[in-house]
Amino acid sequence: MLNRVVLVGRLTKDPDLRYTPNGIAVANFTIAVNRPFSNNQGNQDADFINCVVWRRAAENLANFMKKGSQVGVDGRLQSRSFDNQEGKRVFVTEVVADSVQFLENKGSGSSNDSNNQSSGGQSNSFADEGEPIDITDDDLPF
Template sequence: MLNRVVLVGRLTRDPELRYTPNGVAVANFTLAVNRAFSNQQGERDADFINCVIWRKQAENVANYLKKGSLAGVDGRIQTRSYDNNEGKRVFITEVVAESVQFLEPRGSSNSNQGQGFGGGSPGFSGNDFGQQNQNQNQNRPSGGFNDDPFANDGKPIDISDDDLPF
């Protein structure tokens, strides 16, 4: 039997961190994952997938991820049910994450605003990347052999998607 899930998406809200009565950390979050195809209007739909992670990783997720953060989740699907206050059976399907990868540098999760969840290139836009390099290079002495030959002057990098190895 095999039950394995691998997802890449953006958090739709800040993770919710709680502790069990025994002191075990558990975090819940929802990932918006774009579908591989467009709908009839030419737009990409997204699936909103509930995830849960336990223990130290739950604390890390709560501390370092926030709404809009790009994350990769590796885990398994789990279903459970309970009876609500009205006596109706409620079924829940969620991904129990075994690991969560933070897929972009801290603080850059909103670089794709306006493009929807996961739209465009994940992580950096050309202007953000150039600005980061420019800020980093302001504190370095120039003229040494450690100068970054790939640093630019704050302008977007001109490279086509065909030149990228991924």
């Protein structure tokens, strides 16, 4: 059996970074992925895909990417359900990311390096190369 998802899209909002009670980082994010064809009006529609990533990859995503940033996601599709506050069963389908590749510099492709500095005056390690990073197996949630 195979459950593999590979997506390239843009973040629709800043990633939502949180921590479990045990201190494990988890980031929820949504990416807009253009469809490979146009609709009847000649416009290209997009699908909005909910994703989740864990541990250091979650922290890296939240620290270096923001709304509009282009990312590549490699992971698996997962379905789950839970009872909401009203007691109603809610079904969720999302991509659990094994890795997230940063396809742009911080600043959504800005060529001005002064915009590519992280807060606190620290240098952004992506400012000069602009190349994707590899996430190691240590960053995976399983």
